Amino acid sequence: MVTWIALTGLASAASVVSLTLVGGATPLEWGAGPLTVDSLPHVTYVAHRGGAREVPENSMSGLMAAYERGTAQVLDFDTRMLRDGTPVVMHDPTLNRTTFLGGEVRGLDGREWQGVRLRPRDSLPGSWRSERPPTVAEVLDRFGGRIVLMLEAKDPRSLGRLAALIRARGLTRSVFVNSNDPEVARRTHRLGLLSQLWRSAEQLRRDRPERWRSYVDLLDVDHRARDADLVRAVRSGIPRVWAHTVLTPAQRDRALALGCDGIITDAPGRLARHPVRGAQRGARP
Numbered sequence: 419m420v421t422w423i424a425l426t427g428l429a430s431a432a433s434v435v436s437l438t439l440v441g442g443a444t445p446l447e448w449g450a451g452p453l454t455v456d457s458l459p460h461v462t463y464v465a466h467r468g469g470a471r472e473v474p475e476n477s478m479s480g481l482m483a484a485y486e487r488g489t490a491q492v493l494d495f496d497t498r499m500l501r502d503g504t505p506v507v508m509h510d511p512t513l514n515r516t517t518f519l520g521g522e523v524r525g526l527d528g529r530e531w532q533g534v535r536l537r538p539r540d541s542l543p544g545s546w547r548s549e550r551p552p553t554v555a556e557v558l559d560r561f562g563g564r565i566v567l568m569l570e571a572k573d574p575r576s577l578g579r580l581a582a583l584i585r586a587r588g589l590t591r592s593v594f595v596n597s598n599d600p601e602v603a604r605r606t607h608r609l610g611l612l613s614q615l616w617r618s619a620e621q622l623r624r625d626r627p628e629r630w631r632s633y634v635d636l637l638d639v640d641h642r643a644r645d646a647d648l649v650r651a652v653r654s655g656i657p658r659v660w661a662h663t664v665l666t667p668a669q670r671d672r673a674l675a676l677g678c679d680g681i682i683t684d685a686p687g688r689l690a691r692h693p694v695r696g697a698q699r700g701a702r703p
Contacts, residue, residue, distance in 0.1 A: 452563030454591035455612060455635075458491055462680040463689065464568060465490035466663050467509065471684040474538040475516065476507045478552045478560065485565055489686040492594075493561060494568040497554050499576040502527040505554040505583065509572070517551070524573070528553075555583055562589045568614065570596040577602065581609040594636055607633035616662060617651075619643040627654035638662055638682065641673050652677035667692040 465484040473480030476495050484490055496509040501524055513519040518535050526534070531553070538546035552560075554569065561567060567589075571577055574597065584593050595606045596614040606613035616638035617625055623644070627637055631654055639651050641661040652659045660680025661673035670681050671694055683689055 452588060452592050453565060455566055455594070456591065458566060460679060461674065462492060462658075462660065463490040463686055464492040464494050464660065464680060464682040465686045466494045466682050466684050467496065468493060469684060469686050471665070472543060472687050474536055474542065474546050476509055476551060477536050477538075477546075477549060478556065479546065479549060481557065481561065484686065485561060487687060489690040490683075492566045492568050492680075494570075494596075494682065495557060496570045496572055497576065497580065498523045499573045499579070500524060500526050500528060500531060503576075503579060504528045504531065505576050505579050506531060507552045507554060507557060511572075518548070554580065558583055558587055558589065558593070562587050563592060566592055566594070568594040568596055570616075571602065571606075574599065574602050574605075577605055577609065581606075581611055584611060596636075596638065600630060600634075603630065604633050607635075612636070614638055616640075619647070622647040622651065625651075627651045627656060631655040636660060636680075639678070641669050645676060648673070648676045648678065664689070667695070671695050 467475035468477065468480035469484045469490070473483050481493050481495065484493055495507050497505050498508045498511065499505050506523065508523050510516065512522055513534060516536055518537050532550060534550055535548045536551055537548065569580070571580055580595060584590055590610055591612065594612045594614040596616055597603055598616050600615060603613040603615040612635045613633055614636040615630060615634045617640065619640040619642040622639060627650065634656050636658040637651055637654065637656045638660055639648060641664050658680060659678050660682055661678045662682035664670050664673065664681050664683045665685055667689060670689055673681060674694060675696060681689065
């Protein structure tokens with residue numbers, strides 16, 4: 419069941435989106451064909467949920483702003499599945515935190531999804547309009563092949579449908595599919611997709627990442643993990659090790675110094691304004 423949440427202070431949420439470009443950067447596109455992970459720079463920046471400290475998370479306007487600002491080479495978003503099997507862009511299992519409605523996401527069908535409206539946070543810089551959260555197909559159609567994408571499959575049951583959407587658009591080398599479950603990462607690999615596995619600082623204390631190197635393309639590690647755990651991840655043989663969710667230049671600089679080659683951040687614009695300090699030790703073998 420979906421319930422209405424009292425609407426308060428909505429005037430600013432309905433205003434026009436502000437798309438101020440950072441440093442006059444242009445969208446990141448390489449060549450005429452679909453952009454793939456093979457074109458990513460040595461150190462990659464990811465706009466987590468579009469850059470949730472700077473734009474409305476998991477919104478089409480937020481993803482577009484991050485894309486146009488050019489401060490990240492990868493756009494990240496979360497996915498869930500509606501009751502009719504439609505994959506949509508949403509982090510939480512319920513609508514309560516980020517929309518004007520309440521209730522479970524999986525309780526809606528595609529027609530009802532058309533009536534959902536996001537509720538931008540008042541603390542965000544600029545002015546943002548209220549808008550419908552997109553479907554996964556809409557995000558793939560808007561950005562697929564123009565920039566590398568990272569999507570988290572919050573509902574493992576949706577993996578087959580996500581794979582079909584990605585394959586139909588020729589994006590198997592352009593989209594990372596993320597999960598916290600090594601078995602979901604294995605299934606992702608078997609489906610011919612790029613598999614991403616994220617792990618918390620606590621999990622990394624016990625993990626043996628080298629066991630996953632045959633089927634994990636990207637290991638997504640908590641920047642709060644111990645130095646020894648991050649270095650072990652970097653030396654696991656997994657081709658990419660990126661740190662999440664980074665908010666400050668100091669956090670970024672530590673992750674890079676320990677050998678991580680990617681930064682997943684809620685504030686890509688902030689990090690872009692602060693150059694990396696200190697030489698990177700390059701902990702990779």
